[in-house]
Amino acid sequence: MATVTTAHHPTMHVDxxxxxxxxxxxxxxxxxxxxxxxxxxxxxxxxxxxxxxLSFTAAIAAWGVGCILYTILTGIGVWGLNNPIGWGWDITNxxxxxxxxxxxxxxxxxxxxxRQKWRTAINRSAEAMTIFAVICAGLxxxxxxxxxxxxxWLIPYPNQMQMWTxxxxxxxxxxxxxxxxxxxxLIFWFLGMVPDLASLRDFVKNKVAKRIYxxxxxxxxxxxxxxxxxxxxxxxxxxxxxxxxxSVHSVVSLDFTxxxxxxxxxxxxPPYFVAGAIFSxxxxxxxxxxxxxxxxxxxxxxxxxxxxxxNKIILATGMMVGYAYAMEFxxxxxxxxxxxxxxxINRATGDYAWAYWTMVLCNVVSPQxxxxxxxxxxxxxxxxxxxxxxIGMWFERFTIIATSLxxxxxxxxxxxxxxxxxxxxxxxxxxxxxLTLFLLFAKYIPVIAIAxxxxxxxxxxxxxxxxxxxxxxxxxxxxxxxxx
Amino acid sequence: MDRKPIATVAEFHDPNTLVAAASTIHQRGYTKFDCxxxxxxxxLDRAMGVRRTILPYISFIGGLSGLASALLLQWWxxxxxxxxxxxxxxxxxxxxxxPVDFExxxxxxxxxxxxxxxHLCRLPTWWHPLQDDPSFxxxxxxxxxxxxxxxxxxxxxxxxxxxxRSVGGANVHIHYARQNPVEDVxxxx
Numbered sequence: 001m002a003t004v005t006t007a008h009h010p011t012m013h014v015d016x017x018x019x020x021x022x023x024x025x026x027x028x029x030x031x032x033x034x035x036x037x038x039x040x041x042x043x044x045x046x047x048x049x050x051x052x053x054l055s056f057t058a059a060i061a062a063w064g065v066g067c068i069l070y071t072i073l074t075g076i077g078v079w080g081l082n083n084p085i086g087w088g089w090d091i092t093n094x095x096x097x098x099x100x101x102x103x104x105x106x107x108x109x110x111x112x113x114x115r116q117k118w119r120t121a122i123n124r125s126a127e128a129m130t131i132f133a134v135i136c137a138g139l140x141x142x143x144x145x146x147x148x149x150x151x152x153w154l155i156p157y158p159n160q161m162q163m164w165t166x167x168x169x170x171x172x173x174x175x176x177x178x179x180x181x182x183x184x185x186l187i188f189w190f191l192g193m194v195p196d197l198a199s200l201r202d203f204v205k206n207k208v209a210k211r212i213y214x215x216x217x218x219x220x221x222x223x224x225x226x227x228x229x230x231x232x233x234x235x236x237x238x239x240x241x242x243x244x245x246x247s248v249h250s251v252v253s254l255d256f257t258x259x260x261x262x263x264x265x266x267x268x269x270p271p272y273f274v275a276g277a278i279f280s281x282x283x284x285x286x287x288x289x290x291x292x293x294x295x296x297x298x299x300x301x302x303x304x305x306x307x308x309x310x311n312k313i314i315l316a317t318g319m320m321v322g323y324a325y326a327m328e329f330x331x332x333x334x335x336x337x338x339x340x341x342x343x344x345i346n347r348a349t350g351d352y353a354w355a356y357w358t359m360v361l362c363n364v365v366s367p368q369x370x371x372x373x374x375x376x377x378x379x380x381x382x383x384x385x386x387x388x389x390x391i392g393m394w395f396e397r398f399t400i401i402a403t404s405l406x407x408x409x410x411x412x413x414x415x416x417x418x419x420x421x422x423x424x425x426x427x428x429x430x431x432x433x434x435l436t437l438f439l440l441f442a443k444y445i446p447v448i449a450i451a452x453x454x455x456x457x458x459x460x461x462x463x464x465x466x467x468x469x470x471x472x473x474x475x476x477x478x479x480x481x482x483x484x
Numbered sequence: 485m486d487r488k489p490i491a492t493v494a495e496f497h498d499p500n501t502l503v504a505a506a507s508t509i510h511q512r513g514y515t516k517f518d519c520x521x522x523x524x525x526x527x528l529d530r531a532m533g534v535r536r537t538i539l540p541y542i543s544f545i546g547g548l549s550g551l552a553s554a555l556l557l558q559w560w561x562x563x564x565x566x567x568x569x570x571x572x573x574x575x576x577x578x579x580x581x582x583p584v585d586f587e588x589x590x591x592x593x594x595x596x597x598x599x600x601x602x603h604l605c606r607l608p609t610w611w612h613p614l615q616d617d618p619s620f621x622x623x624x625x626x627x628x629x630x631x632x633x634x635x636x637x638x639x640x641x642x643x644x645x646x647x648x649r650s651v652g653g654a655n656v657h658i659h660y661a662r663q664n665p666v667e668d669v670x671x672x673x
Binding site (some may be wrong): 156233247416454460472 | 506520528568593597629
């Protein structure tokens with residue numbers, strides 16, 4: 001019944017030449033097609049394949065949670081941490097997961113402010129990824145403190161001990177940065193979803209589903225008077241999230257830089273961490289989207305153009321990270337500080353050289369294939385590269401943390417660290433938690449921003465008057481619908 | 485059966501016609517009318533004569549309160565109530581307070597934006613006067629719906645219907661109140 005059709009594609013006029021721009025949505029769907037497509041994902045019964053995947057990830061998550069409980073009940077002595085290496089896989093995983101989240105905010109907020117319309121197909125899943133990643137990240141500092149039942153001491157509140165938290169410590173800044181990040185990301189994600197939940201509410205037949213979508217869509221009616229406020233709210237939240245995302249990983253990096261440890265105490269860390277976060281986050285979005293567009297049949301919406309654009313960002317941020325590796329190496333030698341110089345030589349040639357070179361190969365060398373347009377559009381290849389980048393970025397954090405700690409000022413206090421099975425299981429478990437949440441999201445929550453995709457269809461917005469006159473015959477025809 | 489008319493409802497399928505129609509309705513002096521659209525249509529709010537939203541001011545107040553509370557919190561706890569010497573660092577200084585200042589500014593500003601939006605839209609609500617109308621239900625899918633409410637001083641059932649037809653509205657009809665309003669209190673949909 002829907003009659004707003006995509007009669008023509010947007011074109012660019014350059015010096016009289018007419019270049020056809022690659023459409024953002026393929027197959028010229030109608031407005032109703034888009035609602036139906038996304039709503040059917042939520043409404044259809046879960047397939048056996050989906051349930052199998054869900055039980056697999058849930059099992060890993062359960063194993064991870066079991067190991068977390070084991071750690072809490074026994075103490076963090078079950079991990080491989082020692083003196084001098086007091087931060088190991090736990091903090092590595094924390095930084096890794098926080099970084100993963102950053103691409104989601106980048107796509108949803110920064111690309112929104114830059115009016116990058118291609119983001120509409122991927123922003124919902126990227127934001128979901130942010131939230132799930134931050135949840136996984138938050139687990140690690142909490143269990144790392146050892147006595148998790150006192151974790152609320154991190155929050156400044158009036159107490160019997162008449163003590164307050166220490167605001168001079170970057171660890172306390174981290175509490176504020178990460179919890180603000182999670183909260184604001186949740187608000188942004190939920191607010192963006194309200195109109196789509198309303199679409200699902202009006203579409204689904206199942207009574208229980210209808211009730212649930214009714215509850216969460218808050219009674220959204222699509223009133224233009226509401227849209228007017230809503231668009232402003234979205235803009236403000238995007239404007240807030242943009243500096244927020246830059247601040248979060250900067251603050252995380254201050255956890256290291258505020259220490260006087262060689263290898264940590266450098267001013268390059270905040271921008272270097274932010275670039276790395278965006279790099280790893282985009283790689284994770286890529287991994288998930290390549291699977292999701294295949295499994296959920298979303299190829300018309302998540303097109304090769306989207307994937308190619310993300311590959312360009314992966315290439316660019318990969319180069320930034322590579323630059324940071326080179327620069328911190330150079331500055332370490334140039335500083336004239338023998339401890340600083342030693343730490344970096346030791347990174348590349350010492351006990352953890354294998355981790356360092358894995359990082360360089362995965363992060364700096366592997367994305368270079370994306371200089372070629374043909375390879376940028378090769379789906380299996382980009383899937384492999386995205387996984388390599390994730391591995392590389394994990395090793396980057398591990399290298400920073402472990403190599404700087406294991407050889408510090410006094411050779412008498414040098415050590416080596418290997419994780420125990422408990423730490424490995426907990427890390428695997430967070431992947432289980434992350435993927436379980438993502439699978440549930442992909443099935444039951446509008447996985448593509450329905451209203452936003454509708455709004456970027458070529459015929460969706462009113463034309464300017466002069467333009468409208470010239471294209472009058474191309475306008476979608478009006479066909480009245482019958483009263484149901 | 486003598487039911488109260490709630491609104492006259494019309495469907496539109498083209499954004500250009502919709503914006504022109506909204507503009508005409510606004511110019512005729514109607515104030516109690518609304519357009520329901522599946523996505524925000526550019527320029528429609530201006531055509532309807534919607535005044536610019538005050539939400540940015542609400543958010544700004546939120547941001548300022550966040551900043552003020554962050555400064556107060558850090559100064560009062562560290563610099564006044566519990567002065568603890570840690571490595572000779574000052575008890576309070578603007579420099580080290582910046583990260584928490586920034587985070588709380590953003591956090592409180594985001595909360596004000598969210599709740600400000602909900603307040604301005606009078607959401608959440610579990611009821612809408614048009615919720616039984618079949619056209620209205622398709623406004624979240626693929627139809628632009630214009631409704632002129634019967635409490636508008638200019639509303640008369642004949643004139644309003646005529647107006648909506650003349651500006652290109654399809655399926656123009658009057659939506660009546662339920663006979664027994666308590667018979668079903670289901671949320672919209």
